Amino acid sequence: MTNLLEINNLYVEYKTAKINETTVVKAVNGVSLSIKKGEIYAIAGESGCGKSTLAKAIMNLVPIKSGKIVFLGNNQNKGVNDYNKSELKEYRKNVQMVFQNPYSSLNPKMKIGEILEEPLIINTDFSKEDRKKRVIDIITKVGLNETHLDNYPHEFSGGQRQRIAIARALVLNPKLIIADEPVSALDASIQAQILNMLNELKSELNLTMIFISHDLSVIKFLADRVAIMYLGEIMEEGKTTEIFENPTHPYTKALLSAIPKYGKTSEEILSGDLPNDIPSGCKFSSRCKHSAGECDLRCPEFHQITETHKVRCLL
Numbered sequence: 001m002t003n004l005l006e007i008n009n010l011y012v013e014y015k016t017a018k019i020n021e022t023t024v025v026k027a028v029n030g031v032s033l034s035i036k037k038g039e040i041y042a043i044a045g046e047s048g049c050g051k052s053t054l055a056k057a058i059m060n061l062v063p064i065k066s067g068k069i070v071f072l073g074n075n076q077n078k079g080v081n082d083y084n085k086s087e088l089k090e091y092r093k094n095v096q097m098v099f100q101n102p103y104s105s106l107n108p109k110m111k112i113g114e115i116l117e118e119p120l121i122i123n124t125d126f127s128k129e130d131r132k133k134r135v136i137d138i139i140t141k142v143g144l145n146e147t148h149l150d151n152y153p154h155e156f157s158g159g160q161r162q163r164i165a166i167a168r169a170l171v172l173n174p175k176l177i178i179a180d181e182p183v184s185a186l187d188a189s190i191q192a193q194i195l196n197m198l199n200e201l202k203s204e205l206n207l208t209m210i211f212i213s214h215d216l217s218v219i220k221f222l223a224d225r226v227a228i229m230y231l232g233e234i235m236e237e238g239k240t241t242e243i244f245e246n247p248t249h250p251y252t253k254a255l256l257s258a259i260p261k262y263g264k265t266s267e268e269i270l271s272g273d274l275p276n277d278i279p280s281g282c283k284f285s286s287r288c289k290h291s292a293g294e295c296d297l298r299c300p301e302f303h304q305i306t307e308t309h310k311v312r313c314l315l
């Protein structure tokens with residue numbers, strides 16, 4: 001499979017200024033990854049590990065400190081953050097985002113038909129008739145129908161609204177979807193319906209998706225590959241089966257042990273909170289019970305367990 005997106009050694013920082021003091025939050029710390037066409041690539045990790053910041057950097061919604069994000073569907077080798085206005089417009093057509101909260105992501109004053117037609121008006125030269133056809137096509141694909149187009153967002157349930165948000169993301173036929181916790185705000189039974197729908201759409205439309213979630217059981221169901229993130233860095237990456245059947249990083253094991261069905265090693269329990277200061281050696285060292293002298297001294301490089309499974313641990 002060919003790559004659609006490549007990220008190389010990406011760093012993103014937030015600077016917050018208070019009186020006499022500037023605080024720097026290092027949210028993404030040297031992430032490199034590639035997304036293959038047609039795959040669902042999941043990013044998991046505790047709250048605050050930098051998942052959304054990574055997504056925003058890919059969308060060019062936050063400035064990057066260093067590193068490169070290259071979208072191979074457009075301008076070969078040109079970094080996303082070097083795009084000019086027209087390249088950025090083209091990119092935004094090709095890369096769409098679905099957010100966690102379906103209640104705030106749809107304009108309450110617009111009818112569903114208008115919400116779905118708007119991106120087509122802005123980004124295509126489709127005739128009115130063709131736009132209508134496309135809108136009906138896409139609303140049907142997400143399990144709703146033409147009669148819903150005249151309704152307003154408040155007339156729908158959370159699950160239906162998330163279907164509409166997904167339809168809006170799909171209406172321009174993008175090459176990549178970034179879904180940031182798209183089912184976390186929904187009840188379990190509704191979550192399952194949306195996940196089933198995404199699974200069906202994946203095969204039907206050959207979707208490529210970055211799927212962000214703190215919920216590993218959701219990821220197990222949907223993803224082809226998984227990256228486990230901790231303090232802005234990927235600690236382990238592999239095919240979904242490799243991560244669930246042979247978790248290798250102590251952090252991955254600890255995350256999995258929280259799910260009785262998948263946790264194999266009950267001795268790996270995640271304790272403590274994310275540290276305020278990033279440790280200088282292995283970033284997980286302050287919470288890792290296997291931490292030894294060397295772990296505090298140097299940041300482990302990745303080592304390959306299989307061709308597709310790699311882990312950043314000195315053990």
Ligand SMILES: Nc1ncnc2c1ncn2[C@@H]1O[C@H](COP(=O)(O)OP(=O)(O)OP(=O)(O)O)[C@@H](O)[C@H]1O
Pocket residue numbers: 014015016025026027045046047048049050051052053054214
């Ligand atoms: N706009 C901002 N200004 C300053 N710090 C920020 C900002 N946005 C995020 N952060 C900080 O950056 C770090 C990464 O946050 P981010 O939202 O990317 O994490 P996340 O993995 O998406 O968490 P969650 O699972 O809670 O959504 C956190 O320490 C967070 O407090």
Ligand code: SF4
Pocket residue numbers: 249250251282283284285286288289290291292295300312313314315
């Ligand atoms: S490198 Fe050391 S501290 Fe880091 S995860 Fe491995 S054993 Fe734990």
Ligand SMILES: [Mg+2]
Pocket residue numbers: 051052053180
């Ligand atoms: Mg987030």
